[in-house]
Amino acid sequence: MEGIKFSDELKVTKHRTAKARPYQGRLGYFDPIDYVWKSAVIGMKSKNREAKNLARAELEKKILEKYKQVKSKKVGTLGEALDEYLEHRKTIVSKATLFQDLTALKGLRVFRQSLSLVNVNEGHIKRVMEGWTACNEMTQLAYLNIIKNFFRKCIEKGYIVDNPAEKIKIISKKSTSYEIHKKxxxxxxxxxxxxxxxxxxxxxxxxxxxxxxxxxxxxxxxxxxxxxxxxxxxxxxxxxxxxxxxxxxxxxxxxxxxxxxxxxxxxxxxxxxxxxxxxxxxxxxxxxxxxxxxxxxxxxxxxxxxxxxxxxxxxxxxxxxxxxxxxxxxxxxxxxxxxxxxxxxxxxxxxxxxxxxxxxxxxxxxxxxxxxxxxxxxxxxxxxxxxxxxxxxxxxxxxxxxxxx
The missing domain is CATH 1.10.443.10 (Intergrase catalytic core)
Structure with a gap:
């Protein structure tokens, strides 16, 4: 089902009472219907690498089978999230700040507005940044922070789990002698x-x-x-x-x-x-x-x-x-x-x-x-x-x- 995400690590703990399966494996996953992280548990005979891989595969299969039986709720789209965020910003920031938000976020409008938020990735953000080449470094940093704040708000709302722009950085370029002189x-x-x-x-x-x-x-x-x-x-x-x-x-x-x-x-x-x-x-x-x-x-x-x-x-x-x-x-x-x-x-x-x-x-x-x-x-x-x-x-x-x- 679209929108399900699994955590990177399967956590294994000692089971207090079970003798046949003395270990317990717990896998985190993102529920695209309730927009929250949940976890599923399975008993394990061992905690070695092979046992972990088998337990993870079984849990993922079990979770996916569960959601096949559930009628999917519509996942939040990029367009809906942008509209909601900007309406909220109108009530708390000045016109000048709102104008800067609109300028920074307009790059996201070039993508299909029905694109699910959970499918937005670093590649989308980097494509937006390609349109900033005429801007100076300070402006690019400001725009990137605005995009990061937008996705942080989406996380607060429970629409997504990870911020696709969080790890992206502006690479400082060496100033030319003319640029230094101009400053x-x-x-x-x-x-x-x-x-x-x-x-x-x-x-x-x-x-x-x-x-x-x-x-x-x-x-x-x-x-x-x-x-x-x-x-x-x-x-x-x-x-x-x-x-x-x-x-x-x-x-x-x-x-x-x-x-x-x-x-x-x-x-x-x-x-x-x-x-x-x-x-x-x-x-x-x-x-x-x-x-x-x-x-x-x-x-x-x-x-x-x-x-x-x-x-x-x-x-x-x-x-x-x-x-x-x-x-x-x-x-x-x-x-x-x-x-x-x-x-x-x-x-x-x-x-x-x-x-x-x-x-x-x-x-x-x-x-x-x-x-x-x-x-x-x-x-x-x-x-x-x-x-x-x-x-x-x-x-x-x-x-x-x-x-x-």
Whole structure:
């Protein structure tokens, strides 16, 4: 019968009373009707290998004969399980997380949806993973974990016994020199930022298209604020005037913009992690000045700080597109570095260069520890290299006054 599975090992124990068959063999098997593991027992005269093989064969035959007499209940299908899982996820996760679930699990939809869950195997999962070749390693790991969680839920429900994705791993590939350079280049030094902001200001006054002119200065101030704050885009875009304490020069970052909500009727959602919540986060006088500028120039509902002329909240795609106008200002930088997220790394690098501790920087960025901060946000600047050279010039290892001739 379809769906029956047997355990790998036949367990043999000593029987207390039986003399003719002093041993007892127990074989586990998965019941496809009740969706639970059960066991069948048989008496044995010996516990050697031959006796075990015979006992196992007899038990398997006995179990299979039993299920031939039973009208099979329909085994859960892949399509039914996917629908049920996603309906459940809708009630407990944000729209962004649900969208990621849908993206990761859509690969399973290519298989026959009437395919029994118990027949899904590693081969099916590997075929899904073949469609992830364009994704980076971190994204592939995230997608694989989502698939694993789906099958774990199926196990909890009793639909299957084994997770077909559990033993699959993402094989790390060696990064090319270009990929390493692309990652390390995604930040701006203080002098580079000054050049970009100067070019943006000139763009505001002279070359910006009329229909965008009112928003270009807002984009510039948003990016400057982000470089001084170090927050994620959604955290800053979801910032409200009520989150600012003007007496202490601090802000409260306790929620973030739900990027799947309407830009004209924005909604905030919970933070990414508990560590992302930052209370009394210091802001500079320049950042206070930027907040006040937005308050004076926002003609619409004054709840969200960083809004465009029409009152809609900022959109990361528009900001990234705006940044691409200034690639020629820094021709030594890769075009891929001109994205909003680069200003978060710029903030971390700027503080580290000025002497801030990695622990303090991690707290400002909302990281649990310094590992992520070091790996992805703190970059090595030319100024740091000059400082290391200056330190090296002051170190002498010579054992005597001069070199022997």
């Amino acid at each position: 390390e280049d995604k930040y701006f030094t203080i002098s580079e930022q000054k050049r970009i902001y100067a070019a943006m200001e000139k763009y505001d006054n002279k070359t910006a298209p009329k229909k965008f002119k009112g928003n270009t200065i807002r984009y510039r101030l948003f990016l400057e604020f982000q470089a001084l704050l170090g927050g994620r885009f959604s955290e800053q875009a979801g910032m409200k005037y009520d989150d600012v304490d003007y007496e202490k020069n601090t802000v409260y970052i306790t929620t973030q913009l739900d990027r799947f909500s309407s830009v004209f009727k924005p909604e905030n959602k919970e933070m990414k992690t508990p560590e992302s919540i930052r209370i009394d986060m210091h802001i500079s006088p320049r950042q206070v000045e930027i907040i006040k500028w937005f308050y004076e120039h926002n003609e619409h509902d004054k709840e969200y700080i960083f809004v465009k002329c029409d009152g809609s909240v900022m959109n990361v795609a528009n900001l990234d597109k705006f940044l691409k106008n200034f690639t020629s200002v820094l021709p030594h930088k890769l075009p891929s570095s001109f994205v909003t997220h680069a200003f978060r790394a710029s903030h971390a690098t700027m503080l580290y260069e000025k002497g801030a501790t990695p622990e303090a920087i991690a707290r400002r960025l909302g990281h649990k520890g310094t590992r992520t901060t070091y790996a992805h946000y703190i970059k090595t600047t030319p100024q740091m290299m000059k400082e290391s050279a200056r330190i090296l010039d002051g170190i002498s290892l010579k054992p005597s006054k001069g070199l022997s001739k």
